Amino acid sequence: MNRHTLQGRKEDEVLWTRRRSFLQAAAAWSALGGWSAAHAQQRSNIVELRGDALLNGTPLRAQQVVQTGDRIETGPGSYLVFSIGNSAFHVRQNSRITVERGDTLNAVSVLRMLTGAVVSVWGRGNSRQVVTPTLTAGIRGTGLYTEVRPEESFRSYFCNCYGTIELTAGSDRTTSRAVYHQSFWAEARPRDGRLLTPAGAINHTDEEVEMLAALVGQQTAWQAMGQKGPKDGAGYMEQRPHPLAR
Template sequence: MGTRHQLEGLHDQDVLWMRRRETLQGVAALLATGTAGAAWARGNIVTLNGDARLNGARLSLNDTIQTGDIVETGPGSMLVFTVGSSAFHLRQNTRMSLQRGRTLNLVSALRLLTGALVSVWGRGERRQIATPTLTIGIRGTGVYTEARPDGRTYFCNCYGTVDLSAANTRLTSQADYHQSFWAEPDLPADRRLRPAQAINHTDEELEFLAALVQQRTRWSELGYKGVKDGKGYMEERPPAAHPAAPLQPAR
């Protein structure tokens, strides 16, 4: 039974993609060699629905996405792929670039120009996600990011530790279960981040991507789940306030 999820501007089919037959077939092909990492030489695309572009050319299931590439999805499209120890799901109308790290298989930075991305990152070197209004310092974690047309960024630290920077606002998020934020370009520079609800992504998406790169989500490791309210904790009444709450004036 799937966990409850709250949607804003999306439909169930947008977040339940991992249940599709073609997705499961893609996973079987990716894992046929024994590990997802070993599949690099034969392509790293798990599933592709609709139209996607790789450096401006139409993308096919036989292509390999590498660091240094620009990837785009069109209307009604979605794309799931892995690079090294990280896994990515691009929703429709998404454009992003992958910056190369020390090796071809290491993404050092990801720039999300527009659209939405679910991603799981292996532990190791510090990496970064950047949108027009938010910079996220990644350690080893699973996250969900939306770069919206109005300039706002929605971000959820689904589990792990991340460092957030929006203009002069900086904070660290540590979460076991979905700690969510809005980055608001119209707020004062020292109060650009505010708490948000957990929207537009599911536990199953994170679990699926983690499994592709031989990882487990934090709640899978603990064996239980918390309250999916965007506060980031397993308890209904967390021991500490949301890290962005002190930035917001009392109402």
């Protein structure tokens, strides 16, 4: 990986898909039928847990089930990969999130992030959001990378890896339509009069998004189009963010 694509993150955080333990876990997850089979058989929906994490304030075990309404915290050097319904999530180290309940027990309506970073893939559905202290993103079927930086007054980084997303930061709003990575900062304080500003590609890779999509039987937009991007997270297509309307 080209190091200039990493900002405040370590290589092993974005190379988790290459670990033998995860590849074995993902293969077993798929062989056992994925989320649908796990739900029907009342098995765990955790694909892999590495290190320490809390579920609703108590230590999380790999045999447990993450449900909508749950609060998740990951410790230093830890990560968690799990699936709910047609969506899959990779929660990186030092993250605090809540997966809020939608119309049914197995539908996530809001991914609420207080700190940390999450890569996520969402199947088609209505009335779903990713919410950080500085950003609200209305999502449909899409792939995302979201990062919250408490050391920068909770400034948020958001990449629409593919899909259509309605972004709001304070009074700034825009619609992002992407087939291959379109990124933004949601600022804690206005920058050049804006709270929502274009960003470069940092801290996540194609491979991460592709792997999560595969866990829930999906393909990314670039896979479906047969236009695969580079695997090192460095060579994203030219950024063409839509004009920001306030």
